[in-house]
Amino acid sequence: MSLTKYCEYCENEFEALRDSAKYCCDSCKTLACRQRRVDEQEQYEQEEIRNAALQIEREKLELIEAEMERQLQLKKQAQEFQNQVLLERQHKEEIERFEKYEKDKVRRQIEHEKRMKKADNSAKLTGLAALGFIALVSKIFEEKR
Ligand SMILES: [Zn+2]
Numbered sequence: 001m002s003l004t005k006y007c008e009y010c011e012n013e014f015e016a017l018r019d020s021a022k023y024c025c026d027s028c029k030t031l032a033c034r035q036r037r038v039d040e041q042e043q044y045e046q047e048e049i050r051n052a053a054l055q056i057e058r059e060k061l062e063l064i065e066a067e068m069e070r071q072l073q074l075k076k077q078a079q080e081f082q083n084q085v086l087l088e089r090q091h092k093e094e095i096e097r098f099e100k101y102e103k104d105k106v107r108r109q110i111e112h113e114k115r116m117k118k119a120d121n122s123a124k125l126t127g128l129a130a131l132g133f134i135a136l137v138s139k140i141f142e143e144k145r
Contacts, residue, residue, distance in 0.1 A: 008032060 002015040007024035009032040014024035023029040 009035070 002017055003019070004013060005016045005021060006012070007014055007028050008022045009028035010024060012024050014021075023032060
């Protein structure tokens with residue numbers, strides 16, 4: 001018993017002896033086998049190309065991430081530097097305030113000493129004047145006796 005089928009390679013009608021027959025002749029079978037290999041090879045190559053493209057995309061993403069990380073680090077460093085500058089400025093201002101305070105203290109001390117000396121001198125002068133006056137008065141009295 002034979003059955004009418006269509007060759008899977010040339011698509012011609014043929015009388016098949018077995019139900020499992022797919023090709024009309026050996027040459028179609030060989031060509032179909034070769035075609036399959038070619039298709040498989042092409043599929044494999046396309047997959048390779050897809051994998052390569054995917055790899056490139058992954059590497060691109062990694063580069064982008066690395067760049068973002070670098071930018072973040074730079075920003076952080078800039079922030080730290082700014083903080084440090086700010087701290088140093090504050091420290092400097094504190095030192096300046098302290099120095100000004102110390103200078104003012106010394107200046108006030110000097111002014112105070114000057115005032116004290118002046119007062120002391122005028123007291124001495126007053127004392128001397130008083131002594132002179134007493135001496136003069138006692139001299140006058142002595143002369144009058
Ligand atoms: Zn055929």
